Amino acid sequence: MSPKSYRIVVLPGDGIGPDVIAQATRVLELVSETSTSVKLILESHDFGGCAIDKHGEPLPASTLAACQQADAILLGEQNPGQLCDHITDWNTGSVGGPKWGPEAKVRPEQGLLGIRKALGLYANVRPANFASDSLLSYTPLKPEIARGVDMIVIRELIGGLYFGPRQEQGDGDTAYDTMVYSVGEVERITRVAAQIALAANPPLPIHSIDKANVLASSRLWRRVVTETLAKEYPQLTVDHHLVDSAAMIIVANPKKLNGVVLTENMFGDILSDETSVIPGSLGLLPSASLAGAPALVSDPSFKPTSGIYEPIHGSAPDIAGKGIANPIGTILSAAMLLRYSLGLEKEAQAVEAAVRKVLDEPSAGGYGIRTADLQGKATTVQVGDKIVEVLKSLL
Ligand SMILES: NC(=O)C1=CN([C@@H]2O[C@H](COP(=O)(O)OP(=O)(O)OC[C@H]3O[C@@H](n4cnc5c(N)ncnc54)[C@H](O)[C@@H]3O)[C@@H](O)[C@H]2O)C=CC1
Numbered sequence: 001m002s003p004k005s006y007r008i009v010v011l012p013g014d015g016i017g018p019d020v021i022a023q024a025t026r027v028l029e030l031v032s033e034t035s036t037s038v039k040l041i042l043e044s045h046d047f048g049g050c051a052i053d054k055h056g057e058p059l060p061a062s063t064l065a066a067c068q069q070a071d072a073i074l075l076g077e078q079n080p081g082q083l084c085d086h087i088t089d090w091n092t093g094s095v096g097g098p099k100w101g102p103e104a105k106v107r108p109e110q111g112l113l114g115i116r117k118a119l120g121l122y123a124n125v126r127p128a129n130f131a132s133d134s135l136l137s138y139t140p141l142k143p144e145i146a147r148g149v150d151m152i153v154i155r156e157l158i159g160g161l162y163f164g165p166r167q168e169q170g171d172g173d174t175a176y177d178t179m180v181y182s183v184g185e186v187e188r189i190t191r192v193a194a195q196i197a198l199a200a201n202p203p204l205p206i207h208s209i210d211k212a213n214v215l216a217s218s219r220l221w222r223r224v225v226t227e228t229l230a231k232e233y234p235q236l237t238v239d240h241h242l243v244d245s246a247a248m249i250i251v252a253n254p255k256k257l258n259g260v261v262l263t264e265n266m267f268g269d270i271l272s273d274e275t276s277v278i279p280g281s282l283g284l285l286p287s288a289s290l291a292g293a294p295a296l297v298s299d300p301s302f303k304p305t306s307g308i309y310e311p312i313h314g315s316a317p318d319i320a321g322k323g324i325a326n327p328i329g330t331i332l333s334a335a336m337l338l339r340y341s342l343g344l345e346k347e348a349q350a351v352e353a354a355v356r357k358v359l360d361e362p363s364a365g366g367y368g369i370r371t372a373d374l375q376g377k378a379t380t381v382q383v384g385d386k387i388v389e390v391l392k393s394l395l
């Protein structure tokens with residue numbers, strides 16, 4: 001039987017995006033070369049700041065069309081300056097940075113929000129459960145606080161403050177953004193959280209985060225989450241936390257939020273960066289942005305669905321061009337892509353195992369090869385080299 005072909009659109013983006021994307025695409029290429037059942041066809045498109053330079057807009061129509069036809073999308077970030085050179089090969093990939101700063105009329109981030117909205121990717125899955133005993137020495141938290149944290153943030157991605165009506169400039173004296181949520185938007189993201197909670201055995205508890213003591217949109221959020229779970233998923237438990245308190249709990253006693261952390265767009269953006277403190281670096285955490293609950297290949301009704309897979313970090317202008325960015329958040333995003341969009345669970349697990357082995361201390365049977373954010377000396381490429389080498393032995 002001839003191998004099944006999948007089309008993967010790669011959007012390196014800006015800043016460290018091209019660097020970290022280069023390592024993740026090596027991983028996908030290796031999976032493709034090794035497999036007898038699948039062939040991954042990777043194609044790169046302009047996106048973010050680089051696309052502004054070349055096409056005058058961060059999300060050109062040709063890039064969007066390619067994404068709409070793709071089986072999955074792997075995204076880096078956005079950055080300042082030197083990007084367009086990078087984008088012509090795999091060795092450079094994220095979105096946003098000083099060159100197209102907050103005051104610019106056309107900004108790379110508009111491309112990111114635009115593509116999420118255009119593809120209807122309302123469910124952003126951000127697991128923060130990659131800590132291992134070996135990584136515990138790199139977290140700024142006390143090891144006993146970080147050990148055993150197992151949290152998946154489910155962030156609503158195409159509603160709320162980032163998409164509500166706003167007055168950008170007005171008369172120059174005032175500006176506003178608005179946080180709007182409808183019942184339907186809260187119901188559908190609650191169902192995603194519930195299905196992720198139910199995929200675990202035993203089912204995970206759900207922790208819903210809002211600011212219901214102040215915001216009307218949060219009061220609607222809390223009511224709809226409560227009602228949807230009670231009506232459709234009575235077997236699941238849910239508690240509610242105000243976002244300010246949740247931010248404190250994530251660093252003071254994160255295990256209290258073990259399970260599924262369900263929240264709206266901006267709170268999820270902020271809290272998920274905070275969760276990266278637990279494994280020790282923002283550069284470690286992956287994400288999947290989907291138009292529904294992630295399909296699991298173990299589910300008899302499994303149907304691969306497209307999505308955008310990207311690390312949770314940005315273009316890191318402060319380290320762009322230095323070759324020291326941690327590629328692991330992007331490589332783990334590629335593992336999520338294999339699992340959720342292509343149904344390649346075995347290959348996804350192999351990638352995760354290779355990453356863990358490369359990061360772990362020799363005393364834990366690993367190589368202890370890490371970039372500077374985890375107090376290592378390895379370059380982005382050296383980490384990628386070792387992951388590819390270990391992965392070869394696992395596939
Ligand atoms: N999905 C996306 O494309 C995102 C884009 N951005 C954009 O990125 C730009 C920079 O934003 P920042 O606030 O600086 O956030 P950032 O996430 O780019 O960087 C925050 C800090 O974490 C470090 N860091 C991030 N990723 C790392 C990695 N892989 N390895 C080692 N260290 C890493 C950076 O060096 C920096 O010190 C902005 O234009 C922002 O809009 C920010 C977040 C997500």
Ligand SMILES: CC(C)CC(=O)C(=O)O
Nearest residue numbers: 109112113162269312313
């Ligand atoms: C442009 C921002 C909304 C991107 C971001 O910070 C994120 O998605 O984590």
Ligand SMILES: [Mg+2]
Nearest residue numbers: 269270273312
């Ligand atoms: Mg963010």
